[in-house]
Amino acid sequence: MTKFTYEEKKDTRSGFGDGLLEIGKKNDKVVGLCADLTGSLKMTAFQKEFPERFHQMGIAEANMMGVAAGLSIAGKIPFTGTFANFSTGRVYDQIRQSIAYSDKNVKICASHAGLTLGEDGATHQILEDVGMMRMLPNMTVIVPCDYMQTKQATIALADHHGPTYLRFGRPKWPIFIKESDEFVIGKAQKLIDGNDVTIFANGHMVWQAILAEEILSEKGISVEVINIHTVKPLDVAAVIASAKKTGAVVTAEEHQMNGGLGDLIAHTLVKNVCVPQEFVAVEDQFGESGRPEDLLDKYGLSPNNIVEKVEKVLQRKGK
Incomplete structure (x- = not known):
């Protein structure tokens, strides 16, 4: 569950x-x-x-x-x-x-x-x-x-x-965020605590990350899910702390891979902590007409795509 x-x-x-x-x-x-x-x-x-x-x-x-x-x-x-x-x-x-x-x-x-x-x-x-x-x-x-x-x-x-x-x-x-949950501009929100890998996500991709965590948990993989609702200013301290803790990072966003959340996290990691990172994002393409769920699947933004990137980054980590 x-x-x-x-x-x-x-x-x-x-x-x-x-x-x-x-x-x-x-x-x-x-x-x-x-x-x-x-x-x-x-x-x-x-x-x-x-x-x-x-x-x-x-x-x-x-x-x-x-x-x-x-x-x-x-x-x-x-x-x-x-x-x-x-x-x-x-x-x-x-x-x-x-x-x-x-x-x-x-x-x-x-x-x-x-x-x-x-x-x-x-x-x-x-x-x-x-x-x-x-x-x-x-x-x-x-x-x-x-x-x-x-x-x-x-x-x-x-x-x-x-x-x-x-x-x-x-x-x-x-709708999975509660009205009582704290929202602070510039402060990341840890949704799930984990030890093996961190998924940083925002927007619609946060729910996709939660679904991916469920699949990975059944495989015995402990996933930390952090909602980066504020892209700028980025909660650098939260990013560094989680990356150091898990030693592997996947970013997930409904945006071009170039210039988005993944780029920003990578920029932060390269200056502060050396861990492998994989990206779930649109890879230098324009979209097309279709149903939202079908488009997310076609362009690699499904929960299963996140699972694949987590497994890949864990191989790079050596786990």
Whole structure:
């Protein structure tokens, strides 16, 4: 039996919508901006509750980022909402110049990220966004794992000053984080304690890692599973401590292998502790149209793929 169970599935974008409504009720400085995707971003409840604090920007994402930067200068806390592809690739210049460089208190909230966007296909399935955003000075990057943690992260952002990229998704996904679980920006979350190998994962891949741990446990392999919900700033101390403890690392992410979580962990390990690492990520490919689960399987992001990489890294470790 897995150490985690769930009673329902819910999309992480609904966690954002519910969190936004909650902080809107508590803080009148919170404002919402959306680029013609209010329903898809689950911002409708906020719009209805606070129409004077909601700005429908139309299909003009670059303008939305500029307006958000301006609102932050006026003391507001703007939360922008659109698909991850449009939140980063389409508006990178505006984010770099008007938000990151100027250290503006803007929350860039991005749904429909990664392969699990599904049927909309390769043009919308951005797999480069975490790398793009974490390279920007001043930018905080958060990739929560389920509905509850996305809600927690959204609420936390209201009290966190500075540019932030919050990445979440479209499909219904198991809710396994409890409302009482602590969420701290920049602090990794150990979900399962183990001794043989560490799996560092984030986003939808955390649940995949939990399922992989169940398979590996039946084989007598002790797996430590750590949720790196905050990519930047990375909890370096937690990464080093776990790597030293287990002596082998696998990273799992719904992102390109180049520039993502795996790269960041490798960079950290090479400077601090010499242990073998294997990567579960998209290997320099664009996605395609399909059902989320089928795409995760095809592109090597299934629990079985994680199991294979764990077994490989343990061979390299010499166990």
